[in-house]
Amino acid sequence: MVDIKKYCEKDLYELLGVQHDATESEIRKAYRKKALDCHPDKNPDNPKAAELFQELSKILEILTDKSAKSAYDKILNAKKAAKIRNQKLDSKRQKLKADLEERERNCSLNPYKAHGYSTPKTDEEILQAEIERLRKEGSLLLQEEQELMKKQLSAEKIKLENQYNSSQHKIKIKWKVNADPKLNYTEEVLKNYFKKYGDIVAIVVSSKNSSALIEFKTQDAGEMAVAYEKGNLLNPLHLEWIGEPPKKNRAQASSTISDLDFESLVLRQMRQAEERKRLIDQMMKEDTKN
Numbered sequence: 001m002v003d004i005k006k007y008c009e010k011d012l013y014e015l016l017g018v019q020h021d022a023t024e025s026e027i028r029k030a031y032r033k034k035a036l037d038c039h040p041d042k043n044p045d046n047p048k049a050a051e052l053f054q055e056l057s058k059i060l061e062i063l064t065d066k067s068a069k070s071a072y073d074k075i076l077n078a079k080k081a082a083k084i085r086n087q088k089l090d091s092k093r094q095k096l097k098a099d100l101e102e103r104e105r106n107c108s109l110n111p112y113k114a115h116g117y118s119t120p121k122t123d124e125e126i127l128q129a130e131i132e133r134l135r136k137e138g139s140l141l142l143q144e145e146q147e148l149m150k151k152q153l154s155a156e157k158i159k160l161e162n163q164y165n166s167s168q169h170k171i172k173i174k175w176k177v178n179a180d181p182k183l184n185y186t187e188e189v190l191k192n193y194f195k196k197y198g199d200i201v202a203i204v205v206s207s208k209n210s211s212a213l214i215e216f217k218t219q220d221a222g223e224m225a226v227a228y229e230k231g232n233l234l235n236p237l238h239l240e241w242i243g244e245p246p247k248k249n250r251a252q253a254s255s256t257i258s259d260l261d262f263e264s265l266v267l268r269q270m271r272q273a274e275e276r277k278r279l280i281d282q283m284m285k286e287d288t289k290n
Contacts, residue, residue, distance in 0.1 A: 007131070008075050008124055012059045020076075024064050028145060031060045035145075041153055057142055061134045064141050068130035075123045164219040166201045169246045171222055173212045174238045175231065183235040184209060193231055197221040219246050 013020050016030045035056045036042070043049035062068045121129070178184050187205050190212055194200060198221025205212040216222040226245075231237035 007058075007062070007072065007127065008079075011076065012063060012072065016056070016059060016063070020073075027060065027063050028141075031056055032145060032149065035060075036149060036152065039149065039153060057146070058131070060145065061142050062131065065130070065134060068127070068134060071123065071127040071130050075127060078123065164246055166215040166217060166222075168243075169215075169219070169222060170242045171214050171216070171226060172240055172242050173214060175210060175235055177208070177210045178235050183232060185212070185231065185235075185237070187212070190214070193229060193237075194225055197225045197229070213242070222246070 013022065016022075016027060016034065018026050018030045022030070035053055038049040038052045038056070040050040040053060062072055173185075173190065175185055185205070186209075187203050190203050190205070191200060194203075194214060194216075197216065199217035201215035201217055203212055203214045214225075216225065222241075223246075226239045226241065229237060229239060
């Protein structure tokens with residue numbers, strides 16, 4: 001048997017965070033938001049979360065079923081009217097009123113039961129009957145909402161598992177210190193080499209100027225840089241992940257870089273290599289003149 005008191009004594013609309021004239025769409029939206037926050041899968045160590053989730057599910061059933069909602073609204077409106085009336089009574093009259101209502105609820109004073117007639121159902125009994133009906137029938141709307149919730153939780157879980165944290169996946173860059181300053185690497189030079197792969201979070205060059213750390217905003221950018229960037233071929237760069245490299249995303253193909261990406265990257269590198277060669281030849285000619 002459903003404990004009807006816990007539904008009669010609460011404002012179910014308020015618990016969902018909606019107005020009393022909220023539409024079914026608004027009720028479902030509010031339910032989805034609150035139910036996702038307290039879903040047992042997201043709060044495995046909080047027993048109250050499971051309890052609240054069940055309560056929200058029952059509230060959704062009541063407020064989206066026409067008959068159950070009508071029975072509940074009748075009780076809620078009667079409570080509001082009684083509250084207004086009580087506010088107008090002094091404390092003594094309130095006590096008398098409460099005593100009278102208690103006596104009326106007593107079976108011995110009930111004229112219907114005293115004469116062997118069946119007592120008309122109270123608003124609470126009507127609501128209890130509606131809730132029992134919902135329990136037996138099952139709410140298709142609730143099933144639909146919970147199925148959507150399962151899909152959303154699953155999507156959130158996959159997204160969380162695949163989340164890339166650049167601060168946990170740094171790349172170390174090493175090179176040989178060269179007597180020719182033109183063949184060494186500064187922060188600005190490194191940025192020019194690596195910006196083609198994607199957004200850079202940070203670059204830190206060592207005080208000895210023979211290594212650096214770099215963080216990319218995306219995993220793809222970091223993977224491409226490690227796989228393909230060599231820097232100046234007269235003093236090549238060596239790249240490696242610090243610690244374990246990031247795991248491949250489920251949504252990614254077997255290769256992080258498509259054939260089209262690779263072709264585009266190779267062409268860019270060829271153009272850059274030609275440009276570097278041209279600049280080196282130009283510098284050597286100028287050195288010869290001087």
